[in-house]
Amino acid sequence: MTTARGLEGVVATTSSVSSIIDDTLTYAGYDIDDLAKNASFEEVIYLLWHRSLPTQAQLDELKQQLKESYDIPQEIIEHFKMYPIEKVHPMAALRTTVSLLGLYDDEADVMTDEANYRKAVRIQAKIPALVTAFARIRKGQEPVAPKKEYGIAANFLYMLSGKEPTAVEIEAFDKALVLHADHELNASTFTARVCVATLSDIYSGVTAALGALKGPLHGGANEQVMKMLIEIGSPDNVEPYILEKLNKKEKIMGFGHRVYRQGDPRAKHLREMSKRLTEQTGEPQLYDMSVEIERLVTGQKDLPPNVDFYSASVYHSLGIEHDLFTPIFAVSRASGWLAHIMEQYTNNRLIRPRAEYTGPDMQKYVPINERG
Ligand SMILES: CC(=O)SCCNC(=O)CCNC(=O)[C@H](O)C(C)(C)COP(=O)(O)OP(=O)(O)OC[C@H]1O[C@@H](n2cnc3c(N)ncnc32)[C@H](O)[C@@H]1OP(=O)(O)O
């Protein structure tokens, strides 16, 4: 048996959802650069779930289905109110309440393709309301009901603040959702596929994926990037801060990637958005610091930024609280998880690798009163 630590380089499944080939990312064959420029998040959801871009009628139908499912059960609002709120991270709240949503779905354990698609629509539609309701309740505010005329991006911003978002904010947020929607067999998607490959239900798969996304080596990195920008404080402090971290062999959040070597194609879009938005909000130093960090980390370690690096200053510029950055990633990535879960069901085999044993040799049981 050969051991691949972290499964590096192991091809664990076939998939037609997305690909990373020679540092180019595609969703069902469409280059991410093309989609970032032209597609809406709802179009991308359709693309990931059907592997083709929708006609206008197909897009309208999906949007309608999503809108009909925007609301979350009142029981979940009441549940949020029972949390020890000051101690609960929004990713923990989201992970818990996606699982809870399954209790209120009569089809939770119905395993037909049609029922799974209907549940995918419901989960995708409700995650924004879960994130924004929790974000408000923890501040003593009532949740804001979704507006049926809004798409997912506009609705998220609206439900979070209770104010009408501007066209610039909606466009930026929608593009961020497009850029984060899927990424081949990343850790959270793999987790989802492992879970549902036991023929467990779709809520279990998304709940498991949320647990994996939460970690700082994966989706949780975007919140850590913002923490670092705040700690650094000013462009002058970037060099001593980064060099000290690198000397101590600490990781710089938002850099490096298991698959990309030349760089993450999504980062340049977020970099450009960060420049524009930080200028508009009067905090250009956040972008300046980010660029200086990139120059140093790339120069010293040859590690380019990943999707999480510039997304931090983008979300901050949209007025979003920093511990909501990873839940926002989940709002988008749910679309990819759901595509992969449905793909796994249609061509399922249990996922069960082996471990190379490194424990003690065969031993004889010793009764407890004879142990030294
Ligand atoms: C959406 C996403 O999930 S994108 C990734 C988000 N995560 C982060 O930004 C966290 C920081 N980055 C990392 O921890 C890693 O680059 C990962 C987890 C993304 C990829 O990890 P792996 O492929 O397992 O690489 P691994 O952690 O083994 O690193 C290889 C080498 O590069 C170094 N390295 C990797 N990333 C970084 C970093 N961000 N800062 C400093 N050094 C790094 C490691 O210290 C290691 O050095 P060594 O060989 O001298 O020990």
Ligand SMILES: O=C([O-])CC(=O)C(=O)O
């Ligand atoms: O693919 C990965 O390993 C992590 C990543 O960039 C993502 O999930 O978007």
